[in-house]
Amino acid sequence: MRRGVKFDPVSLASGVVIAALGVLLLIDSAGGFHVSVGWMGVVLTAAVGAIFVLSGLHRGNGGKGP
Amino acid sequence: MNDDTPIMPGPEADEPTEPQESPTREQADDGRDRPRRLLRSSSDRVIAGVSGGLGDYFGVDPIVFRIGFALSIFFGGLGALAYLLLAVFVPTDGDPDATQRLGRRLQGAGFWRAAGLVLIRILAIGGLFGLAGGAAFAVALGWGVPTAILIIVIGALLALAAFRGGARWLIPPAIALAVGGGVAAAANLDFRGGIGERTYHPTSLASIPADGYRLGVGRLVVDLRDLNWRQHPVVNLSTSLGAGQSNVFVPKRVCVVATTHVGAGESEVAGELNDGVDVNHSVGEGTTSRPRLVLDSRVDMGQLRVINSDRASIETPGYGPGPLHTDTAPLRAAEAKACGAG
Amino acid sequence: MSAEGRGGPLTRDTRRGWVAGVLAGIGDRIGVDPLVLRVGFVIAAIATGGLLLLAYLIAWAALPAEDGGSAFVARLGRMPRGRGDWRVAVGAGLLTLSALLAFRQLGIWWSDALAWPLALAAFGVALLWVRSPRRAPPAAERPATPISAPPGRQVPPRRAGSRLAEEYSGAFGVLLVVGAALLFLSSNHVLGGIRDAALTAVVVIVALGLILAPFLWRLGRNLAAERAERIRSEERAQMAAHLHDSVLQTLTLMQKRADDPREVASLARRQERELRDWLAGDGAGDAGERTLASELRAVAEGVEDDHRVAIESVVVGDCKLDDRAEAVLGAAREALLNAAKHSGDSGPIRVYAEIDDAGIALFVRDRGAGFDPEAVAEDRRGVRESIVGRLERAGGHAEVRSNPGGGTEVAIEIARDGAAAKGRS
Numbered sequence: 001m002r003r004g005v006k007f008d009p010v011s012l013a014s015g016v017v018i019a020a021l022g023v024l025l026l027i028d029s030a031g032g033f034h035v036s037v038g039w040m041g042v043v044l045t046a047a048v049g050a051i052f053v054l055s056g057l058h059r060g061n062g063g064k065g066p
Numbered sequence: 067m068n069d070d071t072p073i074m075p076g077p078e079a080d081e082p083t084e085p086q087e088s089p090t091r092e093q094a095d096d097g098r099d100r101p102r103r104l105l106r107s108s109s110d111r112v113i114a115g116v117s118g119g120l121g122d123y124f125g126v127d128p129i130v131f132r133i134g135f136a137l138s139i140f141f142g143g144l145g146a147l148a149y150l151l152l153a154v155f156v157p158t159d160g161d162p163d164a165t166q167r168l169g170r171r172l173q174g175a176g177f178w179r180a181a182g183l184v185l186i187r188i189l190a191i192g193g194l195f196g197l198a199g200g201a202a203f204a205v206a207l208g209w210g211v212p213t214a215i216l217i218i219v220i221g222a223l224l225a226l227a228a229f230r231g232g233a234r235w236l237i238p239p240a241i242a243l244a245v246g247g248g249v250a251a252a253a254n255l256d257f258r259g260g261i262g263e264r265t266y267h268p269t270s271l272a273s274i275p276a277d278g279y280r281l282g283v284g285r286l287v288v289d290l291r292d293l294n295w296r297q298h299p300v301v302n303l304s305t306s307l308g309a310g311q312s313n314v315f316v317p318k319r320v321c322v323v324a325t326t327h328v329g330a331g332e333s334e335v336a337g338e339l340n341d342g343v344d345v346n347h348s349v350g351e352g353t354t355s356r357p358r359l360v361l362d363s364r365v366d367m368g369q370l371r372v373i374n375s376d377r378a379s380i381e382t383p384g385y386g387p388g389p390l391h392t393d394t395a396p397l398r399a400a401e402a403k404a405c406g407a408g
Numbered sequence: 409m410s411a412e413g414r415g416g417p418l419t420r421d422t423r424r425g426w427v428a429g430v431l432a433g434i435g436d437r438i439g440v441d442p443l444v445l446r447v448g449f450v451i452a453a454i455a456t457g458g459l460l461l462l463a464y465l466i467a468w469a470a471l472p473a474e475d476g477g478s479a480f481v482a483r484l485g486r487m488p489r490g491r492g493d494w495r496v497a498v499g500a501g502l503l504t505l506s507a508l509l510a511f512r513q514l515g516i517w518w519s520d521a522l523a524w525p526l527a528l529a530a531f532g533v534a535l536l537w538v539r540s541p542r543r544a545p546p547a548a549e550r551p552a553t554p555i556s557a558p559p560g561r562q563v564p565p566r567r568a569g570s571r572l573a574e575e576y577s578g579a580f581g582v583l584l585v586v587g588a589a590l591l592f593l594s595s596n597h598v599l600g601g602i603r604d605a606a607l608t609a610v611v612v613i614v615a616l617g618l619i620l621a622p623f624l625w626r627l628g629r630n631l632a633a634e635r636a637e638r639i640r641s642e643e644r645a646q647m648a649a650h651l652h653d654s655v656l657q658t659l660t661l662m663q664k665r666a667d668d669p670r671e672v673a674s675l676a677r678r679q680e681r682e683l684r685d686w687l688a689g690d691g692a693g694d695a696g697e698r699t700l701a702s703e704l705r706a707v708a709e710g711v712e713d714d715h716r717v718a719i720e721s722v723v724v725g726d727c728k729l730d731d732r733a734e735a736v737l738g739a740a741r742e743a744l745l746n747a748a749k750h751s752g753d754s755g756p757i758r759v760y761a762e763i764d765d766a767g768i769a770l771f772v773r774d775r776g777a778g779f780d781p782e783a784v785a786e787d788r789r790g791v792r793e794s795i796v797g798r799l800e801r802a803g804g805h806a807e808v809r810s811n812p813g814g815g816t817e818v819a820i821e822i823a824r825d826g827a828a829a830k831g832r833s
Contacts, residue, residue: 005230005231006231006232007228007229007231007232008227008228008231008232008234009228010228010232010234011224011225011227011228011232011233011234011236011237012224012225012228012229014221014224014225014234014237014240015220015221015222015223015224015225015226015227015228016221016225017221018217018220018221018224018237018240018241018244019217019218019220019221019222019225020221021217021221021244021248022214022215022216022217022218022219022220022221022244023214023218024248025205025210025213025214025217025244025247025248025251026210026211026214026215026218028210028214028251028252029205029210029211029213029214029251030210030211030214034252034254035248035251035252036252036513037249037252037253037343037344038509038512038513039252039513040248040249040251040252041252041506041509042506042509042510042513043248043506044244044245044248044249045502045503045505045506045509046502046503046506046507046510047241047244048241048245048499048502049498049499049500049501049502049503049504049505049506050499050503051237051241051499052495052496052498052499052502053495053496053499053500053503054499055234055237055495055499056494056495056496056497056498056499057496
């Protein structure tokens with residue numbers, strides 16, 4: 001069943017990354033283990049950097065406005 | 067002039083032929099020649115020819131408009147604004163001058179679009195900061211779990227939307243939320259406990275709460291100088307502040323044994339200034355017999371001070387808001403009171 | 409392994425290298441056994457606490473492989489560029505930052521005061537390197553505009569304007585972020601601690617700036633050269649357009665009217681005049697000011713065009729158009745009209761005018777059939793009246809001299825200080 005809409009891998013990858021960040025936050029807030037500032041910095045910069053690189057490499061429609 | 071003109075003398079033979087009717091001027095009913103559109107005069111100009119052009123268009127002496135514009139300066143200046151707008155956007159009846167060129171450039175589509183883009187970017191960045199700050203506050207106020215769930219949901223929606231063409235516009239807001247919440251969670255920001263300025267003057271040991279004093283965001287001042295130190299020489303206190311400034315005042319002769327934690331900011335206790343990120347500091351030993359304060363204090367973001375002084379208050383320069391004047395010798399002397407052994 | 413170096417640019421030797429061929433390539437280049445270099449490298453890496461490893465990684469990324477593959481960084485730089493460019497750069501920067509932070513967490517670190525300024529400086533340098541090559545290709549791709557280009561104006565200026573707007577807004581965005589962060593930090597009295605680290609960073613950046621100064625200066629010079637080239641090509645396009653509109657049209661017209669020599673001569677003369685004016689300085693000159701010289705020239709041009717004659721004028725000096733000058737102008741016009749009508753194809757009509765504060769002297773000579781001043785026809789007498797009479801009414805003096813077969817000369821004189829001109833005999 002072809003819908004005619006393109007699959008956007010950037011959205012998929014970004015969504016997964018963001019969901020993972022959310023899970024990390026959940027574990028930290030609800031007890032579990034506490035993430036220190038240093039490691040949180042590593043994780044956040046890596047996540048945001050990866051999203052930037054992916055969105056830059058895969059130029060396509062649906063980009064954020066200006 | 068054509069070849070058939072008779073070569074007859076006469077003054078009218080050499081005058082340039084006047085065009086019968088210029089397309090820009092028309093004969094008004096009163097027979098005078100008035101322009102069809104408003105133009106700035108290129109001949110009758112004091113500054114930009116606006117009054118000249120207006121006078122021409124309405125058939126009135128330009129001096130009327132000149133006086134009007136001049137007077138308007140004294141009455142709020144709107145006339146000056148009108149003059150400026152007219153000078154820029156009304157063309158001249160001669161060659162385009164500098165203001166007309168400026169006006170043409172301003173009317174171009176490119177200028178407004180660029181300005182609009184800049185404005186949109188500013189708003190967007192501000193919005194993102196707001197989102198991040200909001201997430202940080204939410205986590206600091208104890209709603210970490212709901213925030214985390216929200217972020218997970220957004221991530222899942224984004225991933226699902228990938229199969230329907232993508233929803234990349236979700237990415238920046240989601241990142242802002244995740245970063246704000248993540249930093250707040252990692253730094254253990256705790257803004258629970260209210261917002262504002264709280265000053266406590268306990269007069270007896272009994273009135274000091276067992277868990278100590280806490281405040282979420284703002285300024286927390288605990289003044290212990292009214293206690294009866296002679297009767298109870300050892301005072302245990304714990305304070306906790308999320309973001310802001312936390313000051314504890316003790317009398318001059320009281321020494322301090324303190325364990326302090328500052329997430330990001332400064333800590334000045336017993337004459338030692340430590341600043342930076344994740345500042346943990348212990349000072350003093352608890353084995354002396356002098357009157358002493360045993361303090362366990364934390365500030366997540368901001369300043370922490372313990373001040374040994376009989377008369378200082380937060381109004382005193384150096385102790386109140388603003389950077390610590392740590393190079394002032396009297397201040398340091400007043401605060402150098404860590405308990406030693408014996 | 410030969411003792412002399414290979415020479416040439418530094419490349420990585422991927423065939424003989426153990427990891428990435430950096431040391432092998434260096435050994436190749438300077439003629440030293442790579443094994444020696446490897447031993448030295450290991451010792452130095454331990455001594456510097458691992459800093460040398462970072463240099464190795466940088467070299468890996470920056471140097472091209474010997475077998476012709478381009479360096480990773482260069483390949484990144486040549487990637488097709490679109491709107492996503494800056495994202496890749498920012499993302500790569502963030503990923504590097506993340507790696508650095510991870511090293512820091514794991515304890516593989518130097519010291520905060522040293523490493524962060526270095527990282528900041530490295531990021532800044534990388535930014536410069538990524539941006540500058542982007543400017544070069546557009547200039548090289550634009551070929552020199554051929555003279556025969558159609559009169560189309562160049563479109564880039566508009567795009568350059570919006571690109572400028574993008575850059576300004578981007579820079580502004582960065583400023584905003586930095587400003588907001590600073591404001592937030594200062595309002596929470598957090599800034600004091602960061603002061604020292606910031607000072608270190610500033611010092612390192614200034615030092616790096618001094619080191620990079622020649623590179624930056626060359627960059628600026630390249631930009632200026634590129635801009636000059638752009639201006640040149642724009643001017644070339646303008647000139648091409650003008651030539652197309654004027655000269656080519658005239659030449660076409662002349663070919664069509666080739667059987668009418670007077671028309672052809674007139675067209676050529678008009679085009680020559682226009683081209684001379686344009687070359688002299690397009691449109692320069694005070695449009696509002698009407699002077700005698702400019703009006704004389706206009707009159708001569710008008711007569712030339714209307715009667716298809718050639719007029720050569722020499723005007724020395726100039727003055728404003730007052731009543732006397734107007735009288736001279738009118739008389740000159742009559743004289744020229746007459747010469748145009750009656751001189752035939754006998755050569756150009758010559759006008760010579762001397763204008764100064766003392767007075768105006770103007771002569772119109774033609775080599776036409778001439779006439780006998782005594783046996784003058786009725787209409788001619790009128791002309792003489794219009795010339796001589798006009799001057800005398802204005803306080804000057806005019807004479808029409810002619811003899812059959814010898815051409816005609818009209819002499820006009822007027823004094824400008826009010827005194828009557830002395831008559832010439």
